[in-house]
Amino acid sequence: QKEVEQDPGPLSVPEGAIVSLNCTYSNSAFQYFMWYRQYSRKGPELLMYTYSSGNKEDGRFTAQVDKSSKYISLFIRDSQPSDSATYLCAMSAAGANNLFFGTGTRLTVIP
Amino acid sequence: EAGVTQSPTHLIKTRGQQATLRCSPISGHTSVYWYQQALGLGLQFLLWYDEGEERNRGNFPPRFSGRQFPNYSSELNVNALELEDSALYLCASSSTARDKQFFGPGTRLTVL
Numbered sequence: 719q720k721e722v723e724q725d726p727g728p729l730s731v732p733e734g735a736i737v738s739l740n741c742t743y744s745n746s747a748f749q750y751f752m753w754y755r756q757y758s759r760k761g762p763e764l765l766m767y768t769y770s771s772g773n774k775e776d777g778r779f780t781a782q783v784d785k786s787s788k789y790i791s792l793f794i795r796d797s798q799p800s801d802s803a804t805y806l807c808a809m810s811a812a813g814a815n816n817l818f819f820g821t822g823t824r825l826t827v828i829p
Numbered sequence: 830e831a832g833v834t835q836s837p838t839h840l841i842k843t844r845g846q847q848a849t850l851r852c853s854p855i856s857g858h859t860s861v862y863w864y865q866q867a868l869g870l871g872l873q874f875l876l877w878y879d880e881g882e883e884r885n886r887g888n889f890p891p892r893f894s895g896r897q898f899p900n901y902s903s904e905l906n907v908n909a910l911e912l913e914d915s916a917l918y919l920c921a922s923s924s925t926a927r928d929k930q931f932f933g934p935g936t937r938l939t940v941l
């Protein structure tokens with residue numbers, strides 16, 4: 719079993735839709751949770767960074783962490799064609815530096 | 830502020846050769862990380878350097894090695910290249926150990 723599971727998609731939505739992206743994990747030691755966006759042939763760009771459980775909002779993006787269920791989510795409101803990319807969840811344990819990534823969900827927002 | 834830079838952008842090698850990949854972190858960042866992104870496997874942690882020392886390595890064979898220079902730039906060396914080493918190699922940096930990691934654009938290595 720992989721430490722981080724992520725539905726690879728692809729996910730296709732109309733412009734303006736609310737997008738929900740999810741990851742599950744098995745390692746209860748994970749304390750830091752991230753979402754990266756990766757455009758084709760580019761490096762990952764850090765979108766959201768959260769510690770432990772709870773919600774964090776930044777503009778159209780909301781990250782949720784539920785440690786009791788080992789489940790994290792990223793919501794994108796009013797999705798735009800420029801949001802079309804692969805979204806990667808990542809996490810790490812306290813005191814550790816190496817990130818564990820999901821395989822990424824490919825999102826396409828149709829104008 | 831300049832981001833993480835990597836060179837070369839593309840690298841083509843044949844099986845058995847050696848590859849050297851380079852990374853310059855964001856100014857002021859002292860930690861450098863290397864990840865491999867192979868098709869269908871996602872990003873996998875390779876190596877972490879901090880203050881010139883290797884601090885941690887992932888589940889990769891010893892032919893993957895590297896170093897960090899006094900100016901905090903880093904080099905990843907892959908010896909005895911195998912076909913399955915073909916991947917995008919990503920470098921990330923953070924301002925301190927255990928801080929947020931920011932990625933470069935990657936070096937695409939193709940082994941023929």
